[in-house]
Amino acid sequence: MIEAARHVRDGDVVFVGTGLPLLAATLAQRTHAPNVVCVIESGVIAPRVRPTPVSVSDPKVMYRAVRLGTLREVLGCLLQRGLVDLGFLGGAQIDRYGNINSTVIHSPGGMKRLPGSGGGNDMASHCRRLLVITRHERRRFPERCDYITSPGFLDGPGARERAGLSGDFGITVVTDLAVLENDPETCALRIAQLMPGITVDAVRAQTGFAPGVAPGVREVAPPAPEVLGVLRDEVDPDRVYLREDESVSAARR
């Protein structure tokens, strides 16, 4: 969460999805990026999010916004129009080329239906940078998604342009094990940073494809105490999200 927040730059217009992205964007706003403009798909523009929202339609997300409008205004007039710098999503399944599946998973036991695109496809189609926060589990990182709900780099170099999407695009995936980013040459996700104490082999063991390793891969910087304090005391004081995720990462180690 703290690492994900670091990828939000001050002044960015960020289209924020539900769940952990809302929290991480709020953390960024309350620490290093006070001028971040959050846009939420229910029609909310530039709110001062209150703790702890559980939905894009939670009134806590709307607190002191400059505009409460419509889906068309934010998904159309801001996102598709090209005015959003960063799209921030929670992930379901994400493959080698950063394609995201939030629609359906097929397995020998049958199909498992997921919620669907929501604004995810729109964000992946129209943002210049896509930030995904998810748990690092092998089943979440297949070689190829069963269903591409939201386009990453599709089949690799040039595929976005061929499909009619902008090629000016980058993707960062922050997990509890590592930070993955697209290789600028091959477009495939590769390991850019490691969480403290995590090895490349440990990441690969939990990834359904074999990610490359970026030159100069380093360890994620530990959280500054004051940032941790803001997260715990201001962003999620009721531990709606934090407890669960802290215990998950603790159990891993």
Added chain:
Amino acid sequence: MTAAEAVSRFVRPGSTVGMGGQNIGRCPVALAHEIIRQRIGELTVVGCNLSISMDQLVGAGLVRRTICGSGNLERFGTTFCWRRAIEDGTLEVEDYSHLAMVTRFLAGEMGVPFMPTRSLLGSDLLRAAEKVAPAGGLGGTAGRTAPPTTPHPDRPVVIDNPWNPGEPVVLVPALRPDVSIVHVQRADAVGNVVIEGFATHEPEMMRASRHVVVSCEELVPNDEIRAHPEQTTVPFVHVSAVVVQPFGAYPTSTYRYYDYDPVHVAAYQAAARGGAGAVREYLRAHVWQCARFDDYLQRAAGRERLEALRRAMQEMV
């Protein structure tokens, strides 16, 4: 008009029903309960995010098909009846993105047959889409004729941008619900509607619909509407019926009026997750055994709880 009258008059078996609200915000719970009470079935439910009201209609066995961008209640989990029905093969779905659904309503409200978008490109949301060769008039390619087959009425097609050949563009077909059900803050007796706070896809969907049934927290005099006409979200010409129902979105929230009730949302979700029997039991206790929505409010929440939700919202706005 009462909810019973409005629903029996405008919602018919087989209707395409536009669903207002999003996730845990301003869902038309009272109006959906009335559809369940009257057991009006074979419905196609359409919207952007479909949540608790759609799930209850599916759980009641009244839905044949959904067309939407997502089905879920976010932190409270997925829409379990919907998921189960899709996995069992008893419910048809057409998947879109949220922007693509709004764009379909936008075409509907503007009275044009389709509208372009640049969403969906490259994704499997287009997998079922017909690839349409540029027609003579559209693509500007001399000598080509329109394709002989008609695309599926509910699926997008991809064309070449006529002004920039080689640039793919998605066309989505206009969507005009037979009737939309929406819960709003205020309306007058003739159907002028004021939505406060976020409005999701509702303005486009309402204006695209053949009929709109709204339930409202407060009925206001026509003079009040006329004193602040810039606040009217949708004028009466689009609205067929107004039902006065305070807390008509409970257990979801209504901006400026009351917060959502996490306890009751979770209670419904537990039933929905529990399977067909548990859902039937929930619906029996909360809909079929309640002659009026107020009986349900009393049973599910009680006056004290509702007042607490009102205070929680007032503290935030």
